[in-house]
Amino acid sequence: MSxxxxxxxxxxxxxxxxxxxxxxxxxxxxxxxxxxLDGRELVGAPIWGKPFKFAVSIVLYxxxxxxLVACLPQRRLVRWPAAVxxxxxxxxxxxxxxxxxxxxxxxxxxxxxxxxxxxxxMGTSITVLWLxxxxxxxxxxxxxxxxxxxxxAVRSGAVISLFGIGLAFLMTRPTEEQRAARREGGFAGIxxxxxxxxxxxxxxxxxxxxxxxxxxxxxxHFVGIHALQALPLLAVLLAASAGRVRLVRGERVRxxxxxxxxxxxxxLTGLTLWQALRGQPLTRPDGLTLAVAGALAALVLAAAAAxxxxxxxxxxxxxxxxxxxxxx
Numbered sequence: 001m002s003x004x005x006x007x008x009x010x011x012x013x014x015x016x017x018x019x020x021x022x023x024x025x026x027x028x029x030x031x032x033x034x035x036x037l038d039g040r041e042l043v044g045a046p047i048w049g050k051p052f053k054f055a056v057s058i059v060l061y062x063x064x065x066x067x068l069v070a071c072l073p074q075r076r077l078v079r080w081p082a083a084v085x086x087x088x089x090x091x092x093x094x095x096x097x098x099x100x101x102x103x104x105x106x107x108x109x110x111x112x113x114x115x116x117x118x119x120x121x122m123g124t125s126i127t128v129l130w131l132x133x134x135x136x137x138x139x140x141x142x143x144x145x146x147x148x149x150x151x152x153a154v155r156s157g158a159v160i161s162l163f164g165i166g167l168a169f170l171m172t173r174p175t176e177e178q179r180a181a182r183r184e185g186g187f188a189g190i191x192x193x194x195x196x197x198x199x200x201x202x203x204x205x206x207x208x209x210x211x212x213x214x215x216x217x218x219x220x221h222f223v224g225i226h227a228l229q230a231l232p233l234l235a236v237l238l239a240a241s242a243g244r245v246r247l248v249r250g251e252r253v254r255x256x257x258x259x260x261x262x263x264x265x266x267x268l269t270g271l272t273l274w275q276a277l278r279g280q281p282l283t284r285p286d287g288l289t290l291a292v293a294g295a296l297a298a299l300v301l302a303a304a305a306a307x308x309x310x311x312x313x314x315x316x317x318x319x320x321x322x323x324x325x326x327x328x
Contacts, residue, residue, distance in 0.1 A: 014079070016086035017066035020058065024093065027055040040103060044201035045209045047100055053209070054096055057225070058089050064228050068154065069136065071145045081135040088129035095122045108172070111189025123172060130165045137162060149254040153235035156262035157228040160269060164224020167273065171217050194218050197279025205283065212283050215276035224269040227262075234261050253311040257304060264300035271296065 034048030041047060062085075069082045095118050099106035110116035137158040144151045172192040174182075177199075181187045193200050198214030210216040238254045248254055275282065275289050285293065 012070045014066040014069040014082050014086075016083045017062045017069065020086045020089050021062035021066065023090070024055045024058045024062070027051060027093070027097070028059070031055055034100075042100075042103070043105060045204055047103070049207075049209055050106070051093075051097055051100055053207075054093055057222075058093055060226070060229055062086065062089060064232075065136070068140055068145075068158075072136075072139050072143055078136060078139055081132040084132040085129055085136070088125040088132065091125040092122055092129070105190070107194075108190045108192035110191055115189070126165075126168055130162070130168075133158075133162055133165060147239075148251055149238060149258045150232060150235040152255055152262070153231040153258045154228075156259070156266070157231040160227035160231075160262070160266050161225050163266075164221055164227065164269060167217060167221045167224060171221075196276055210282055212281050214281060215279045216282065217273070217276050219276055219282050220269050220273035223265075223272055227265050227269070231258065231262055231265060234258060247308050247311050250311060253307060256307045260300060260303045260307060263303075264296065267296045267300075 031048045031052035035046055035052065038046075038048055042050075065082065065085060069078060072078045096106045099109070099115075099118065104111075104115055106118070106122065109119050140158050141155050145154050171194055174191045175193055178187070178191060178193075190200075194216055195202070195211045196215030196217065198211060200211075202214070203212045204210060205212055208218075208222075210219055235254065235258050238248050238257060242249045242254070248257070271289070271293060272282065274292075275285060278289075280286060280289060
């Protein structure tokens with residue numbers, strides 16, 4: 001049975017993770033300045049776009065984990081993996097910034113010995129980050145946090161987030177073209193890719209940098225990782241609405257809505273991965289993708305509506321048992 005925990009105050013949040021978030025915040029502004037003042041491009045995108053996106057993502061991710069770790073018993077088995085998460089995030093971001101300053105690609109780049117060493121360190125830090133997340137998530141799943149709606153939001157968000165992080169390993173695999181180039185002596189120094197069906201560096205979406213001509217594995221990676229923010233936020237918003245909206249006043253109703261949303265979010269992550277693996281850009285879904293997306297949306301809306309209808313006050317009672325009156 002899950003243990004209930006008290007709500008942690010900000011002073012008890014995990015400090016190494018908060019420090020990583022605090023250090024990353026100025027880089028949001030620095031990256032924006034770089035986007036405005038530095039016209040260089042790398043792999044078809046503004047060179048400071050990646051530091052900006054990673055800084056924002058790391059702030060959200062580190063703050064969320066700092067709070068969640070504070071909800072757990074302060075044991076070494078929790079504190080140390082959380083510190084490892086903080087260190088891995090810091091190492092990955094530091095390498096991204098260093099490579100931007102050098103004008104070099106950070107991900108998948110083994111073109112020179114230094115590039116290869118930096119990419120090796122980054123790849124190792126991503127693996128360690130994922131393993132440390134698993135350790136902390138195991139403790140988190142066994143804990144009750146702030147009531148059942150938030151508890152299930154955190155549990156499902158942690159699991160989906162782990163899946164989202166794990167999708168990074170798909171990107172590190174060499175493509176057939178890269179394998180062939182290595183065999184034929186035309187290797188360009190890149191092992192791995194973000195895009196499917198096209199080469200990295202083609203037309204992209206603004207801000208996100210996702211491909212508009214082929215599949216992009218970063219879409220599902222991004223969606224999955226941030227389940228850890230989206231689902232708890234939904235639980236918090238439902239709780240805030242409980243005083244004004246009678247239908248979501250009950251904890252059981254809010255819990256069921258969170259579980260419906262979690263199932264829908266997991267399906268969305270899977271859908272974006274499936275779309276990318278078929279070499280299809282997010283902005284140009286085919287009829288099959290649209291049909292599956294429509295079916296999933298209809299299922300989620302129907303399930304949410306069923307939860308709300310069941311919670312409606314004064315709904316008709318079920319059939320009475322023989323010989324017993326219906327009570328209201």
